[in-house]
């Protein structure tokens with residue numbers, strides 16, 4: 001049987017890390033769909049309900065999966081990550097992040113949810129990598145004006161545990177450009193407290209690189 005999700009492996013004919021092509025596909029409720037799934041993810045991580053409730057929830061979600069399955073499309077056709085009118089471009093994968101350019105910096109707000117919980121109130125360390133790849137990737141792309149880059153390395157320093165369910169501040173900038181290499185760093189703060197610092201190398205892709 002064909003796995004429709006393998007369509008996501010289709011390569012762009014031009015190669016490279018292609019910037020998102022804006023779309024309004026999915027209509028007025030696409031943002032609500034993504035927000036609802038995020039809420040669902042939080043519920044699945046926090047639920048402590050009777051077996052019958054779990055059975056009913058699983059049945060309902062199976063129903064949604066059956067509804068959506070015939071429409072699985074590759075990454076170039078799906079609106080995921082291309083709804084530039086929506087938070088996080090309608091990309092369910094990302095840690096919720098809102099940014100804007102402030103001169104030669106990228107600043108904004110990030111918020112971890114129950115879904116991102118590691119243990120004992122702290123966000124899972126891997127989700128910090130997820131956040132910083134997005135934040136520093138955006139920073140490299142926007143501040144250099146060249147979106148065709150990929151992360152070569154990402155170094156994270158965990159300074160303090162990152163709380164969930166709280167608006168936190170991000171700040172990032174370009175430290176150095178050396179030919180194709182763009183060195184970027186940033187941090188995540190809770191007020192005056194630095195929670196996480198990261199630095200990364202993004203390499204501008206040559207034509208034909210995937």
Ligand SMILES: CCCCCCCCCCCCCCCC(=O)SCCNC(=O)CCNC(=O)[C@H](O)C(C)(C)COP(=O)(O)OP(=O)(O)OC[C@H]1O[C@@H](n2cnc3c(N)ncnc32)[C@H](O)[C@@H]1OP(=O)(O)O
Nearest residue numbers: 019133134137138141142145146147150151152153181203
């Ligand atoms: C315009 C506005 C648009 C706005 C709208 C933006 C929206 C858009 C935002 C996107 C924000 C998300 C961005 C996520 C981006 C991913 O997450 S990409 C996924 C994770 N990364 C990957 O999968 C990359 C896998 N690796 C590779 O593909 C290749 O290793 C790379 C990174 C392309 C480099 O390979 P290459 O081109 O063959 O490079 P190579 O010639 O070996 O090295 C070039 C230089 O870099 C150095 N280098 C390479 N790798 C390393 C390393 N790991 N450590 C140290 N040095 C290294 C080399 O030593 C060399 O240095 P020099 O000799 O030139 O001094």
